[in-house]
Each structure stands twice: as structure tokens, then as C-alpha cells.
Amino acid sequence: MEEDGEGKIKPRQGRLEAFGMRVGEFLGNTTQVAQRTLRWFTVSEERVAEILAAVREELPTTEALLIGKPQAGKSSIVRGLTGVSAEIVGQGFRPHTQNTQRYAYPSEELPLLIFTDTVGLGDINQNTEGLIDELLGDLAQETKRARVLILTVKINDFATDTLRQIGERLRKQYPMVPCVLAVTCLHEVYPGALVEHPPYPPDLPEVERVLTAIQGDFAGLCDRTVLLDFTLEEDGFTPVFYGLEALRDTLADLLPEAEAKAIYQLLDEGAGEQLGTLYRDVGRRYILAFSVMAATVAAVPLPFATMPVLTTLQVSLVGVLGQLYGQTLTPSQAGGVVSAIAGGFLAQAIGRELIKFIPGLGSVVAASWAAAYTWALGEGACVYFGDLMGGKKPDPQKIQGVMREAFDAAKQRFN
DSSP: OOBOTTSOBOHHHHHHHHHHHHHHHHHOSHHHHHHHHHHHTOOOHHHHHHHHHHHHHHSOOEEEEEEEOTTSSHHHHHHHHHOOOHHHHHHHOEEOSSSEEEEEESOSSSOSEEEEEESSTTOTTOOHHHHHHHHHHHHHSOOSSEEEEEEEEETTOOOOHHHHHHHHHHHHHOTTSOEEEEEEOGGGGSOTTOOSOOSSSOOOHHHHHHHHHHHHHTTTTOSEEEEOEEOOGGGOOSSSEETHHHHHHHHHHHSOHHHHHHHHHHTTTTTTSOOOOSHHHHHHHHHHHHHHHHHHHHOOSSTTTTHHHHHHHHHHHHHHHHHHTTOOOOHHHHHHHHHHHHTTHHHHHHHHHHGGGSTTTHHHHHHHHHHHHHHHHHHHHHHHHHHHHTTOOOOHHHHHHHHHHHHHHHHHHHO
């Protein structure tokens, strides 16, 4: 114990000791700590469903209505904004109405982005009025979600009368919903000698001439126009997602602050670079999304109040990663995986909550720890499921090592 010249405890030291005593009284002995820890990390399936519903209501979710013909680049926009592969995007879309399908990212339970895609637009047998009615029906539903219309046009497609008709009807009834004109597949009008993307935005007469004509067709309808060329790795163009930053900035300008921030965070991994084809690379896109959510819900001033919520998020993350690796898990099974791989990280999770007792540190530190712990858990889950997929018995020491390394790196990232 540190004393001053008169034998008195220094004020700061006294406060720290008093704080330690309060924490000790609160936690009790080691056995009580262990019992409480188990209770904090045990959430019933009914409670999971309740928490998911409550969190879903508060998420900064953006719903993007992608309206355009097949092969106009709509799925590529989904790839660019989520970072997942074309195959996973294709499998992720689910029928929504007769003329639309939906893809929720990172999961149906906890979506940060919801893409509604028009199916068969431009087909001679399609009922355009029926499609418009369905889209208007979606927009008529009351929701806290931010919304944006993305009209998607290939740069060399001039048969856009139907698309304009749909856009006009939607904007006439819902002028407050922002609208972006995405002009795609730019390389299809590049001069023959050009085999790489020029610096963005492209200053090419071939592009400017066609773009001027398209913008004239949609004059007065869209708030912004963005040029995109989202290709596949085998196409040989670099970057794969040409114009992604412009799309991100355009959406951020048009969306509310919380939703704009979420989109920036989702793209923080540099999704404009070449997509990884390995499961681990794809899994990190989901881990990032859930880490962002964990940091959000952890910013609660009452200690331990967020533990069930964070546990539910992490169980949901493990469930999503399990599906990626071909493992379908119930919430209880996913919770079992969390318990199996978390190991010594429980103490760090407790420390994350206790730090809220310390004046002046508060939820910013706690939020960063929550995000880092969620990231580490996701990395450990990828190793776990990867071993199972490869026919191996998961190695606890290997998983713990990956989690420790991921946790240390993520703490720097989320600070």
C-alpha cells in the first residue's frame, strides 16, 4: 500500500483499493464467479428469439431495391457491398413476391443490408404493372429501415423505357426514398486497345457519349448517377470492383447517419480488392458484420445488461458460419460450439463488462472489447468448422491460438 509522508493512503490509491473491494464483494469467491459466468453465457432458445427480434428492430438496416434487367449487374452490386462470392450471393436470394427475390446480409435474423431484386424485368411476358404494385407494396410497409432505389442499366443497353416507367411510378408515390442510377459494365464500351480500367472516374469519349444519352433518358428521376464495373477475377480487370468507393460514398450521402456509418464499416476490409475464394475469407465478411453489431449493443452503461444480447449475437454468428461450412445448427447447438471454443476468453468477456464501473472509460472501451471478442470467436469458429469439413478433429489448442491472435489484432482495429 502506497503512503504519503504522513502515513496516509494517497487518494488515488485509496479509490483503486475501494474499487477493488467493491468488485470483490460483487463477484464473491471463485466458485460464484464460475457459476455466474455459466449463467451469463447460457441463453434459452426462447430468449434468443426474443433478443433477436429486439436487436433486429434497432439495427441500422438499409434496404436496397435493385431494379434492372437480368445481367445488368445487380448481383455484382450485392457482391461488392457484402464481399461474398457470386455463388453464395446466388444461393442467398430467396423468393419474396411473384416478381422479386430477397437477400439479407449477414443473415435473415440480423440483417444490416437487405437487397430486393426484380426478376425477369424486360421479359416480353412479364407483367410490369404487377411488378410495380409489388414494389409499391413493399414501400408502403412501415419500417425503421432506411431505403434506397438503385436503377441498374448496362452502359450499352438503350431499351430502358420499362425501367424508367417503374422508376417514375415509385418516385411519384415515394419521392422521399432516394434513387441512384447505376450504370454498369463499362468495359463493354472501352476502346479495343484498353485492357485495364482507367483511373476513376473514366475519362473516355466512348463512356462519356453513352453516359450522356442514358442520363438524358433518366433526367429528373435519379438523385445521383454512379459508374460501376464489377467483374469476376477471371475477367482480368483490376480492381474487380471498379467504382465501389463511389457507390459507397453515394449511398452514405443519401442515407441517414447510422446506416451510412454501417456501410462504411462493412466495406472497411477493402472489398474492392480481389475476392478471396476460400471459406475463411468469406467468413470474415460475416464476422465483420457481427462485430459491428456487437460493438453497437455493448455500448450500454449498465454492467452485464448486454451479456445475453452479446451471447445471442455470437450464437447467431456461429450459426451463420456453420451454414457457410455446410453445418446446419440449432441455436442450442451453436451455443454449444461457442462454449466449446471460447475457453479462457470468458474472463476477458467479464473484464469487458467490469470496465464499465471505472469512471471515464465507459462504453467506448467496452464496445471495442465486445467487437474484438466477437471477431476472435468468429475466427475460432471458422477453424473449428474448417476442421470438420476437412474430416479432422478440431484442435482446441490451435483454435485458442487463432483466437488469441485474432483478439489482439481486433482490439487495435476496433479501438
